[in-house]
Amino acid sequence: MLKPPWKKDALKVRVAFREALEGWFSENGRDYPWRRTREPYEILISEVMLQQTQIATVLGRGFYTRFLEVFPDVHSLAVAEDERLLKAWEGLGYYRRVRMLRETARAVITEHGGEFPQELEKLMKLPGVGRYTAGALRGFAFDLPSAVVDGNVSRVLSRVMDFSDEVDSPAGMKQMWEWAEILADPEHPRIYNSALMELGQRICRPGVPDCLSCPVAEFCKTREPETLPVKKQKTTVTAVDEHALWLRDRKGRVLLHREGGKRREGLWKLPTREAGEISSLPVLDVSTYTITRYRVTLRAHDGAKLAKDFPPGPDEVWVEAENVMSLAMPSPFRRVIGRLLEES
């Protein structure tokens, strides 16, 4: 599968590639908090936080440090209550991740005697830990041989190997992992994996990469890096309307809805209704947000004119105004509720 310059003297070329990459990293690698620890628990928290989330978001808003202060080890996380758990994750999105983190903490305790396993297969059985995160844990925490493929790595590899098929199809991912395994450095897993990912983040960027600064440019086969990687066409965005209710009782309490279901259980929002039920009520606030393939226009309607004995629906409860903002909410609702509370 390998082509020039990778075909001839394959082993020698691989070693040279690793050395160039690791040499660059040793001079230019950045200092992140999760690179200062070898605690698998702390590494895991960082990896899960960083899934589909930029480093600047995790670092800039203090999520990582704060989470570890609240939940410093698997034991504290294993017994975390929903409210505190979700509050520590509020603003990061993908709230199921933190729920699975708690499940993983419990599994480490009950199935592994409180210590993280080191085998890839056992790591991948932990909830929310897939092939990438398992490989990252092995490499970063234990410095054991491992390959990683994330968005950075697949971009780097697609360019280095001039791979113009879709990288995010099952076949494309299979190819990425194959190359990642071949190229991985069994002797310096931690440094090599860090270097490869940071190269993708800072040099081999999306769009137009900084090839003049690239330490492995001589190994790179593509002539058109800006055209790679090729990704599957995304589904079109659909516009939808969401009608929420802003309702306060005589004591000033606010009616909120606590979500059920597996994915969003425990997150608080304004009660929502079908358009026909409340769309004629005055609109207090209009905002838009995007969730998966929907662009949502969220209207908060004034429920003051509804019957006084308006019956709350299931999972809808009155919350003291001063407690509202301390609940964990999806960001769009948090913003709306914050605005409406200030106005009144």
Place this chain on the structure above:
DNA sequence: GAACCGTGGAG
């Protein structure tokens, strides 16, 4: 295999 799951920054 496709859909789903959040959010904020960059261009």
Place this chain on the structure above:
DNA sequence: TCTCCAAGGTT
């Protein structure tokens, strides 16, 4: 305003 997409995983 709009699109892309970021240290992915689950269903």
